[in-house]
Amino acid sequence: MTVTAQITKPVPVPGTETSVPGPAPSRLRALLPGPAAGANGAAMYRRWWLPWLWTAPAIVCAVVFGVFPFLNTVLLSFTDAKPLGGAASFVGIDNYTRMLDDSDFWLATRNSILYAVVVVPLMVLLPLMLAVLVEKNLPGIGFFRSAFYTPVLASSVVVGLSWQWLLADDGLVNTWLEKAHLIRSAIPFLSDSWLILLSAMGLTLWKGLGWYMVFYLAALGNVPKELHEAAQMDGAGAVRRFWHITIPGVRQAMMLVGTLTGIGSLRVFTEIYMLGSSTGGPGGADRTLPFYIRDVGLDPITGNAGYGSAVSVALFALTLGLTLLAQRLTKEDES
Amino acid sequence: MRAKRLTGSLACLVVLTLTAAGCGLSGGGSGDGDATAGGCKVDEGNVGSGKLTGDVKGTITFQTTNLKKDFGDFFNGVIADFEKAHAGTKVKWIDDPGDNTFTSRTVADAQACTLADVINVNAPTATALTKAGYLLDVGTKDPDASKPFVSSFWKSATFKNADGKAIHTTLPWYTGGVVLTYNKDLLAKAGIDPAKPPTSIFGLFADYEKVAKAGDGKFYATMANPVWRIPADFDQMGIKVLSSDGKSAVFGDDPRTTQWVEWMAKLYKAGAMPKDSLSSSNDPSTLYSQGKVAYGSTNPSFVRFVKQNSPSVYDKTAVGQQPYDALGVASAGAPQYISVAATSKNAPTALSFAEFLTNAENQTAWCKDPAVVIFPTTTESLSDPFFQNVTGSDPFSQARKLVADQLKTASTNQTNLSPAVQNAIVAQVQLAMQGKKSAADAVKDAQEKANELLKQAG
Numbered sequence: 019m020t021v022t023a024q025i026t027k028p029v030p031v032p033g034t035e036t037s038v039p040g041p042a043p044s045r046l047r048a049l050l051p052g053p054a055a056g057a058n059g060a061a062m063y064r065r066w067w068l069p070w071l072w073t074a075p076a077i078v079c080a081v082v083f084g085v086f087p088f089l090n091t092v093l094l095s096f097t098d099a100k101p102l103g104g105a106a107s108f109v110g111i112d113n114y115t116r117m118l119d120d121s122d123f124w125l126a127t128r129n130s131i132l133y134a135v136v137v138v139p140l141m142v143l144l145p146l147m148l149a150v151l152v153e154k155n156l157p158g159i160g161f162f163r164s165a166f167y168t169p170v171l172a173s174s175v176v177v178g179l180s181w182q183w184l185l186a187d188d189g190l191v192n193t194w195l196e197k198a199h200l201i202r203s204a205i206p207f208l209s210d211s212w213l214i215l216l217s218a219m220g221l222t223l224w225k226g227l228g229w230y231m232v233f234y235l236a237a238l239g240n241v242p243k244e245l246h247e248a249a250q251m252d253g254a255g256a257v258r259r260f261w262h263i264t265i266p267g268v269r270q271a272m273m274l275v276g277t278l279t280g281i282g283s284l285r286v287f288t289e290i291y292m293l294g295s296s297t298g299g300p301g302g303a304d305r306t307l308p309f310y311i312r313d314v315g316l317d318p319i320t321g322n323a324g325y326g327s328a329v330s331v332a333l334f335a336l337t338l339g340l341t342l343l344a345q346r347l348t349k350e351d352e353s
Numbered sequence: 354m355r356a357k358r359l360t361g362s363l364a365c366l367v368v369l370t371l372t373a374a375g376c377g378l379s380g381g382g383s384g385d386g387d388a389t390a391g392g393c394k395v396d397e398g399n400v401g402s403g404k405l406t407g408d409v410k411g412t413i414t415f416q417t418t419n420l421k422k423d424f425g426d427f428f429n430g431v432i433a434d435f436e437k438a439h440a441g442t443k444v445k446w447i448d449d450p451g452d453n454t455f456t457s458r459t460v461a462d463a464q465a466c467t468l469a470d471v472i473n474v475n476a477p478t479a480t481a482l483t484k485a486g487y488l489l490d491v492g493t494k495d496p497d498a499s500k501p502f503v504s505s506f507w508k509s510a511t512f513k514n515a516d517g518k519a520i521h522t523t524l525p526w527y528t529g530g531v532v533l534t535y536n537k538d539l540l541a542k543a544g545i546d547p548a549k550p551p552t553s554i555f556g557l558f559a560d561y562e563k564v565a566k567a568g569d570g571k572f573y574a575t576m577a578n579p580v581w582r583i584p585a586d587f588d589q590m591g592i593k594v595l596s597s598d599g600k601s602a603v604f605g606d607d608p609r610t611t612q613w614v615e616w617m618a619k620l621y622k623a624g625a626m627p628k629d630s631l632s633s634s635n636d637p638s639t640l641y642s643q644g645k646v647a648y649g650s651t652n653p654s655f656v657r658f659v660k661q662n663s664p665s666v667y668d669k670t671a672v673g674q675q676p677y678d679a680l681g682v683a684s685a686g687a688p689q690y691i692s693v694a695a696t697s698k699n700a701p702t703a704l705s706f707a708e709f710l711t712n713a714e715n716q717t718a719w720c721k722d723p724a725v726v727i728f729p730t731t732t733e734s735l736s737d738p739f740f741q742n743v744t745g746s747d748p749f750s751q752a753r754k755l756v757a758d759q760l761k762t763a764s765t766n767q768t769n770l771s772p773a774v775q776n777a778i779v780a781q782v783q784l785a786m787q788g789k790k791s792a793a794d795a796v797k798d799a800q801e802k803a804n805e806l807l808k809q810a811g
Contacts, residue, residue, distance in 0.1 A: 100811070102485035103392040103464050104515070187629040208629040209787075295632045296580060297776045301784040318460040318481035319771030320810035 088334075095327035101318050113328035123329060125303070126310035127336070129215060133306060134283035134340065136219050141279040142272050145227050149234035150264065163235075167228035174225070178292025181221050182208065185293075208293060211303035218289035218304070226282075230275050234268060241267030273348050280340050284333060287312070307333045390695035391487040393466035399700045400486075405494035407701035410441040415706065416469035418455065418689075421448035423724055435709050442702055444471075456481060456772075463487040468694040470703035471710070474523065476687040480769040483512035483522045489693040492521025495704060501713055506730040509687050509765035517598045523690035524711045525730035527720065528765075530756030531684050533557075533673040534649035534656055534748075536641070536666065543567035543647070550673035554586050557676055558616045564647045565625035575648045576637050577626035579617060579782040583775060584768040585686070586613065591679030594768040600807055602774070605800035614785050614792035621786040631783055642666055651675055653752035654726035660749055672752040685756075685763035688730050728756055735760055771810075777802035 070077075095113055099106035117123050152163045169177060184190045185207035192204040207213045245263050254262070265272070287308040290298050298305035298313075305313070307329060315326010388397040398405055420428065432444045447469060449455060456478045462468045463482055474482065482488045491498045492511075498521065499507045506525035514520050537547045543563040551557045561574035568574070584594045587604055590613070594604045604610050620626060627640070641649040642663035649655055649670070660667045675684060691711050697703045709715065713733035720729050721739050729735060735757065743754035770778075778799040785795035 098809075098811075100485075102460055102481060102487075104485065182633070182635075185629075187627060204628075206628060208633060209631045214632070295578065295634045296772065297632055297780045297783065300632045300780070300787055301789065302776070302780040313773045313776065314806075314809070316457060317771050317773035317806070318456050319477065319484065319769075320773050320806040321771075322809040325809060 091327045091330050094324055095331050097324040099323040099327075101316055101321040101323045101326075106324065109324065113325045116325065117328055117332060122302070122305070122310060123332075126305045126307045127332070129304060130284050130286075130307045130333070130336070132215070133219060133222075133286055134280050136216075137222055137283045138276055138279045140223055141226055141230060142276045144223065145230035145275070146234045146264075146268065146272065148227060148231045149238055150260065152231070153235060153238050163231075166231055169225045170228040172225075174288040175292065177221060177225055178288065181217065181293065185217055209300060211294075211299045211301065214290075214294050214299045214304050218286070218293050221289045221293070222283070222286060226279065230279070233271055233275055237268040237271035238264070273344065277341055277344055280344065281337055284337050284340070307336075389486075391463055391466075391485045393487075393696045395696050396698070396700060399489060399494075399695045399697065402493055404496065405489075405701055405704055409439045409702045409705045411699040411702055412443040412445060413470035413697065413699050413703045413706060414445045414447060415471040415710075416447050416449055417473045418449050418451035418475075420473075421446070424719070424722065427719055427722060431710060431715055435706055438709075439702070439705065442706075444706060460485075463694075463696070466696050468696055470694055470697040470699060471707045472692050472694065473526065474690050474692050476690070476767065476769045477772065479512050479523050479690055479692060480771070482692070483520065484515055486515060487695055488512075488522035489695045489697070489700060489704065490520045490522055491524060491693060491704065491707070494693075494700075495708070498524065498708065501711070501731040501733065503730055503732050503735065503761055505685070505763060505765045506688055509767065510690060512769070513599055517600070523692045524707055526689045526691050526711050527716065527727040528685055528688035528730055528760070529652040529654060529726070530728050530752075530760065531651045531675045531686055531763075532653055532656075532752050532755055533651065533675045534641075534659075534752070535671060535673070536644065536647050536649075536669050537671050538669045539564065539568070539572055539644070539647040547671050547673070551676050553676050553678045554590050554613070555616060558620060561620050561625040561648075562623060565620065565623040568624065568647075570624055572645050572647060573627050573640070574620070574625040575646060576633070576635065576640070577621055577628070577630040577786065578633055578779070579786070580775065580779045581636065582617075583778055583782070584770055585684075588766050588768055589676065589678045589680055589684055594770065595807075600810075602778075602800045602803035602807060604778075604803075605796045611792050611796050614782055614795055617782060618786045618788065618792060622788065631786060644669075652726075653749070653756055656749045656752045657726050660747075667748065670748045672748050672755060674755065680764045680766065683759035683763045685760055685765050687765060687767040687769075726753070728760055730760075732761070771806070774803045774806050777806060 094106070096108055096110060097106040098109050098113075148166055152159055152166065172180075182189075186192070187204035187206070187208070189207075191207070192201070195201045195205070205213065207217050241264060245267075246259055249259050249263055284306075285308050286306050290304050290306055290309055293299075294304045298309045302313075311326050311329050311333070315321050315323050315329065388395050388400050390400055398407065415432070417428065428446060432446060435444060436442050449458070455475075459468070459472070459474070459478050460481055463485065468482075468487055479488070502510075502525050506528070507521070510521055510523040510525050511519045512522050533550050535547060535550075540547045540560075543560070544567070545560050545563055551560055564572070564574035584604075587594050587610065590609055592604055592607045592609055592613075594602065596603050621628075621631070637646045637649050638655060638658060640646040642659055644663075644666050649659065653672075656667075656670065656672060659670055677683065691707045693700060693703045693707050711731070713729070713731040716729035716731050717734040717737050717739070719725070720727050720734065728740070729737075734740070740753075740757035743750055743757065745751075781790075781795040781799035781802065784790050785792050790798070
């Protein structure tokens with residue numbers, strides 16, 4: 019059985035009087051600068067520069083804090099600039115060729131991709147399930163919503179310390195498992211490089227669940243209850259309704275969560291630092307790309323901002339690639 | 354539809370651009386004036402070989418690291434005294450939280466030419482700022498600057514500029530001291546005589562091995578992460594870590610380095626250290642206070658920490674001399690430093706305040722503060738009865754007496770490794786400790802990785 023939703027609402031048309039809620043048109047015009055009401059007032063809305071005026075602050079911010087630093091990073095990636103400034107020489111594509119031969123770079127890339135591959139699907143699905151669980155207005159449900167959201171409010175450092183305590187050889191998790199006779203010796207969560215990486219992923223998931231749960235709660239509110247009721251009357255069970263009504267209803271939110279989580283996963287640093295210390299795990303085996311950028315590019319004494327920038331550009335390309343892939347998949351799914 | 358797609362793509366590009374910008378790096382600016390320091394235009398008197406001259410007047414900024422909360426009254430008093438002694442001066446005090454991004458933030462301030470006029474720096478930050486030319490050469494700008502200080506501390510206040518020349522860009526301030534702290538009961542269980550501390554690092558390692566056998570997983574000798582021991586142990590053993598010009602790593606050329614790594618691997622395997630502490634940022638404080646680690650941190654303030662937080666363990670605590678090893682004298686490590694920014698608009702005032710802050714009178718006064726366990730770096734201060742006539746036989750008093758006795762002759766020899774180089778070496782030692790590579794290979798690889806980083810630094 020397939021149930022599809024067709025939601026139709028009146029579409030407001032900007033600039034038309036009937037679409038503007040609130041004060042009467044004449045009073046609204048009185049509040050705005052420019053010519054008096056009438057034909058000239060309507061023309062004011064069509065002035066070419068008005069949209070630019072409203073968006074100017076955002077554009078300026080994006081250029082100053084986003085576009086310019088990005089272009090500067092690209093430019094630096096072709097130099098041997100140092101973090102502390104001073105004369106920088108143009109080195110062509112040397113930084114990029116060095117990157118290709120750098121085993122530490124590839125290790126960091128592998129870790130970053132692995133992080134995204136594991137975290138993104140789980141971060142898309144688990145908060146949705148959580149949101150479905152706490153969506154219903156039951157007595158005391160507010161407590162659970164708050165409890166799930168609490169990790170979002172805690173600082174990453176505090177969360178990291180708590181996880182260190184939980185995952186230590188004599189920490190809560192190992193102690194419980196030993197008491198339950200499930201293990202004989204402690205699981206090396208904090209000394210095995212693979213387990214450190216997995217633990218860091220768990221930390222990211224735990225900290226992000228509540229945040230994305232709120233996204234989904236908002237999205238679930240837009241899924242018409244009538245569809246669920248109709249499907250239920252037709253004999254659809256909870257799982258079927260989840261697949262055929264809930265998931266299509268929140269697909270856009272899922273794509274958004276997937277994209278944001280993908281970008282976040284590729285930029286992960288704090289979790290690795292908290293669980294793997296300054297080396298990024300024993301032997302530096304858990305270093306992700308941002309961790310590696312810090313090591314090679316940002317060290318004030320031995321850093322090479324040029325090489326660090328080249329790795330940053332590679333990280334950007336990776337992020338862009340994954341985002342475009344996600345967009346393409348979404349489009350195919352929609353078509 | 355097309356416009357919608359375009360808008361979507363643009364929005365996507367902006368998000369990604371912002372993402373990449375978050376990981377972006379800056380290469381710093383450049384000044385075009387006649388006199389420059391780092392990338393900033395500065396007064397000509399602040400650079401070059403001449404003595405700094407000028408009136409002590411005007412406003413300066415003074416930056417400390419996480420001191421305002423506990424020592425606000427003391428520093429406000431010092432500032433008031435200075436302003437009173439020099440009419441027309443004003444000192445604005447700012448206090449940095451001093452987290453692990455301190456060096457990066459300070460470097461960013463320097464690049465923006467907004468470094469505080471007088472600033473409290475540690476050795477790594479001083480190394481970075483000196484290399485880039487952002488600190489005043491106090492040794493040149495005031496030839497008498499060295500007079501109040503114990504010679505070894507003054508010597509430690511030397512850092513290399515961009516040409517590799519060692520210059521005095523800092524004034525020594527306070528130091529923590531180095532002592533061996535241990536749990537007598539746990540040592541007794543391991544058959545170690547607490548009254549006879551070892552005299553070498555390898556001797557200490559041999560004691561760790563005894564603790565591992567006796568502890569059998571119930572208690573440990575120390576923490577595993579080599580980050581706590583590199584380069585301090587190498588310095589202690591007289592292993593040369595970097596070449597004389599600081600441009601290449603040479604520690605691997607000394608066979609004792611491989612022996613040291615072999616010891617670390619052996620001790621880790623034997624259970625002398627908690628397995629999960631191999632790449633942990635936790636120092637021994639917590640486990641020592643729980644009676645689970647036999648050897649504690651090597652500074653007297655740690656003894657006071659144990660006294661306040663774990664009285665039962667404090668009763669079992671004793672202090673001794675940290676092994677002299679090849680140094681032949683006690684090690685005091687690098688102290689905290691006070692620097693003057695070469696970018697200061699009121700450099701004479703800033704230098705005057707820096708010298709006032711670090712003079713014997715002010716150092717002695719602060720070190721007597723009961724809220725702190727630090728030691729002065731001036732000769733006159735160390736002669737003060739407060740440091741010479743320490744009474745009491747409790748571990749804390751003993752630690753203070755021991756350090757005060759050492760400081761006049763102690764070595765402050767400490768290699769200034771960049772965090773990246775230190776991490777590169779530590780990472781390879783960790784692999785050896787896990788048995789993933791031999792000690793010899795780990796040392797060889799560590800030296801190679803360190804050299805890669807040093808080479809890219811130029």
